[in-house]
Amino acid sequence: MKAVSLRENENVIGYVFTAPFILGFLIFTMFPIVSSLYYSFTEYNLLEAPRWVGLQNYENMFTNDDKLIKSLQVTMTYVFASVPLRLAFALAVAMMLNTVARGIGAYRSAYYLPSLIGGSVAVSIMWTQIFGDKGLFNSALGLIGIESTTSWIGSPDSALWTLIALSVWQFGSSMLIFLAGLKNIPASMYEAASVDGANAVHKFFKITLPLLSPIILFNLIMQTIAAFMTFTPAYIISRGEGGPLDNTLLYSLYLYRRAFQFFEMGYASAMAWVMLIIVGLITLLIFQTSKYWVHYEAKGDK
Numbered sequence: 254m255k256a257v258s259l260r261e262n263e264n265v266i267g268y269v270f271t272a273p274f275i276l277g278f279l280i281f282t283m284f285p286i287v288s289s290l291y292y293s294f295t296e297y298n299l300l301e302a303p304r305w306v307g308l309q310n311y312e313n314m315f316t317n318d319d320k321l322i323k324s325l326q327v328t329m330t331y332v333f334a335s336v337p338l339r340l341a342f343a344l345a346v347a348m349m350l351n352t353v354a355r356g357i358g359a360y361r362s363a364y365y366l367p368s369l370i371g372g373s374v375a376v377s378i379m380w381t382q383i384f385g386d387k388g389l390f391n392s393a394l395g396l397i398g399i400e401s402t403t404s405w406i407g408s409p410d411s412a413l414w415t416l417i418a419l420s421v422w423q424f425g426s427s428m429l430i431f432l433a434g435l436k437n438i439p440a441s442m443y444e445a446a447s448v449d450g451a452n453a454v455h456k457f458f459k460i461t462l463p464l465l466s467p468i469i470l471f472n473l474i475m476q477t478i479a480a481f482m483t484f485t486p487a488y489i490i491s492r493g494e495g496g497p498l499d500n501t502l503l504y505s506l507y508l509y510r511r512a513f514q515f516f517e518m519g520y521a522s523a524m525a526w527v528m529l530i531i532v533g534l535i536t537l538l539i540f541q542t543s544k545y546w547v548h549y550e551a552k553g554d555k
Contacts, residue, residue, distance in 0.1 A: 293523035298516040310523035321524070323499050324507040327413060331503060332480040335420040340472055343427035348461075350428075351435045361432070368425030376419070377489035381406050384415045406490055409498045416501055419486050427472045434468035435461070463548040470547050474536055481532050484509065504528055 293310060295303035314321050350361050370376055383389045384405035391401045405411045438461065446456050462469075484505040487495065493510070495502025508528070512521035 289522040289525055292519050293526050295519040296517075297519040297522075299518055300516070303519065306519070310520050311527070313520070314523060314527065320499065320502065320507060324495070324502045324504045327495075327500060327502050328481065328504040331413060331417060331420075331483070332477060334414075335417045336473065336476045336480050338417065338421045339424050339476060340427055340469065342421055343424040343472070344431050344465075344469075346424065347428045347431035347435055351432055361429075364428060365425035367423045374485060374489055377486045380415065380419050380486065381490055407497055409500045412491075412497055412500050416483075416486055416490065416503075420480065420483070427476060430468055430472055431465065434465050438464050466547040467549060470539070470543050474539055477535060477539070478532060481505070481528065 292303060294305060294307055296306050296309075297303040346364055350357060350364070367376075381388075385391075386402050386404040386407070388405075390405060391403065394401050403411075405415050442460050442464075443456055446460060451459065482505060483503055487501050487503045487506045488509070491497075491501045491506070493506075493514075495506050495510075504524070505528075508521050508524045511517045511524065
């Protein structure tokens, strides 16, 4: 009886210590998720009670809303351009920093610093100054004899690519993860490959990439999800409008505008659920294709 009583007491103590997390999860995560699903089937403006409209919000999204289609196109371009470039750049820098040298820790910290400040308002403002008509980028072009007065932020052809460049510049978190993975690859494998006559290219494609593929999978999924959630740079650089010509109107920015500028909370909730489905399908696709290119050392190729 004492043993049972002690076990019951331990369970109670466990529930007490986990209660803050459980309550926080239910109140600040589950309740908003369930509420947004309900609101997505309603017309709701925060001032009046929600009015049930069924699938009307979802129908309007793809039949009467050209801006939503444009925002999807912009977001897909942003994600499928920025994520591969960011991962490739992070891996290249990680390989350069995967060495033992004096002061290497300072270099790693310097490369990681942009990711610490993240997509902050200050960074976004700095970016507008760099790529403005009188910004640092045009000044650098002038030093090599190319005179330019183009506002790269304000040009419809280049505005989105400045956002992509900002995303690629903040590669530090992926770099550190790649660096940790590189350090787990035994040096003896490279030495054996050298004895067999393998050059640097052979070592990269036959040793580094296969053994690093689980890390690449992790970074790919995390950075893809993060790219779909990008909001602050697009909001600051376009001043909340998604311009020029809606070429920086990311899906998250358009969702924000429908919710907090036009107070169409029901419509915005429907948009959020559509994005959730899109991100879920892309993540599932990545997992399904991973069995063809991800190598797990313990279980062989999957």
